[in-house]
Amino acid sequence: MRTVSTSSQRGFTLIEIMVVVVIIGVLGAIVVPQFMSRPDQAKVTAARxxxxxxxxxLEMYRLDTFSYPSTQQGLEALSKRPAGGPAAKNWNPQGYLKSLPLDPWGMPYQYLNLGTRSTGYDLLSFGSDGMPGGEGYAADIGNWGD
Structure with missing residues (x-):
């Protein structure tokens, strides 16, 4: 006895595929320029x-060691046990950061232990120009807010 397979395979037609490609192209033409015109704004957000x-x-470090790293110890104290003072008695052997990130412009973040200020430190990126001060996207971005 012969059995006839009645499975019907239905695929997309060329017209349907072309309509989808055109829709994706139109959406891309509208959406991509909106994001591409804001790379500097995205870098500022990433720095923050x-x-x-x-x-x-730094707060986790302070809770364990009872002080922030000194300016000399710097941010490296978050990934490697710091030398010098103040001593990091209860420093977490796993560290607090796996590695120190660079700012979105490829420069290291700046750290200064202030000791008496309410936050105890300044943490900042010099912005797109890599220099202190500046305006717009070249302005410093720090832990003190906008």
Whole structure:
């Protein structure tokens, strides 16, 4: 006895595929320029996010060692046991950051232990120009806010 397979395979037609490609192209032409015109704004946002993450690591460091790293110890104290004073008696052997991030412009974040200020430190990126001060996207971005 012969059995006839009645499975019907239905695929997309060339017209349907072309309509989808055109729709994706139109959406891309509208959406991509909106994002591409803001790379500097995205870098500023990324720097602020990094600063918040480093600030959190600094707070964890302070809770364990009872002080922030000195300016000389710097941010490296978050990934490697610091030498010099103040001594990091209860330093976490796993560290507080796996590695120190660079700012979105490829420069290291700046750290200064202030000792008496309410936050105890300044943490900043010099912005797109890599120099202190500046305006717009070249302005310093720090833990003190906008």
């Amino acid at each position: 996010t990094d600063i918040q993450a480093i600030a959190t690591a």
